């Protein structure tokens with residue numbers, strides 16, 4: 001049974017799901033662009049996994065260890081026009097990461113997760129993932145090493161990032177086990193400027209292994225940064241700079257993998273000194289996924305969603321999962337237990353990368369009469385005693401005083417102003433006792449930035465107005481916002497003082513608002 005990494009709910013839930021729900025039911029799809037490892041999304045001669053790893057290095061490379069500035073902070077978004085950042089790799093990677101960019105998943109955390117995912121999906125080692133990176137809002141200084149740089153300046157650049165000569169050799173060798181050099185980016189090196197001319201660094205470009213090292217040591221390598229024109233053979237200068245000592249130590253594949261896990265971990269954890277990273281993320285043993293409430297027109301409240309149960313370490317996978325809960329006024333008892341059924345879609349479960357983590361999903365949908373304030377999860381294996389999962393003693397808090405009414409809410413492009421904008425209407429049921437305090441619809445608008453492929457996320461607050469009374473102790477409030485089409489799919493929440501129903505997606509709303 002997997003240990004809990006943190007207490008639910010948390011802003012970390014988003015990154016945890018993106019990381020550990022990769023295939024099967026509840027999948028997030030983060031590996032789609034790098035599966036298989038050789039996959040390129042747009043044209044022949046591209047390898048997304050390699051591009052993701054290169055993106056992390058180029059973003060990190062402008063770190064100044066002494067000043068504690070720069071590092072893996074997403075500033076690469078603003079730096080793609082620079083000669084040191086030649087090629088489509090960066091915007092290609094960033095436009096994919098942008099699909100996962102939310103207030104709880106920064107571009108820089110996604111770049112870090114991208115390195116983990118690319119490496120794992122290419123049979124490489126597992127790199128611990130810490131999160132909490134904060135995105136830069138403007139370009140940083142220049143300073144990514146280039147193939148024509150001499151050894152002294154490359155060593156100096158790595159030193160200013162905080163890496164020794166040995167670190168430098170390791171990081172470059174580990175990076176250059178994937179991908180290669182593109183003709184359209186470096187025509188002089190490749191001797192061909194075609195977009196599909198792609199000269200791999202080693203013969204196993206889609207396997208994260210030590211072949212890049214062994215081919216170099218045997219002198220059979222076709223790596224153009226070793227074999228190519230002498231002005232641009234930086235890998236040769238770097239790899240041989242300590243008499244091949246570091247390269248020889250990495251020739252053994254097992255040593256290569258441990259060395260790369262360690263140097264890449266340091267690479268992605270190189271962040272500005274103002275950033276504090278979390279402990280490495282581990283999957284929650286039991287996790288509520290996409291729980292929602294809904295006030296029905298008979299006064300009951302439907303509570304629905306999934307419980308994700310980790311299977312790692314379980315031999316008996318015949319599980320009965322239930323949720324004893326406390327009503328709004330705290331009452332518990334044998335009547336207050338929600339049953340679940342194992343999901344039938346997609347085999348009923350899924351896994352995180354490389355099968356590091358596997359899970360089963362249990363679906364629930366219960367009509368509650370006394371509301372809810374918190375729940376626990378019990379897991380009963382057929383052959384063993386029942387386990388109580390109480391969220392590290394906290395219970396899973398879940399309040400019913402503000403409820404987003406998904407069916408009464410809608411996102412409609414035809415009602416809008418004819419310019420492709422979307423009219424968002426959000427209806428929420430708010431307990432009458434809260435009405436003295438204003439209720440806000442908070443929408444995250446994606447605001448385009450000139451020359452930057454990733455829009456910024458800007459919170460817009462709309463005060464919600466009374467829309468319909470009920471006789472169930474709730475009043476329905478409504479708020480509207482005109483979403484520019486680039487923000488058609490975005491996040492929103494409804495907030496009243498300390499109470500909120502948060503992190504919902506406009507993409508899940510239908511076109512038409514249904515009556516209550």
Ligand code: HEM
Pocket residue numbers: 047050051053054057086087089145146147148154171172174175176178179180181182183185186225234238
């Ligand atoms: C002196 C330092 C370095 C130099 C001069 C250098 C140079 C280059 C060049 C010229 C390319 C070809 C890019 C293209 O044509 O699209 C490349 C690709 C690549 N580099 Fe480096 N690199 C350096 C360090 C690193 C490091 C430390 C990493 C580690 C993470 C790395 C990872 C990669 C990857 C994965 C690719 C393949 C990209 C693809 O196939 O699209 N590089 N590098």
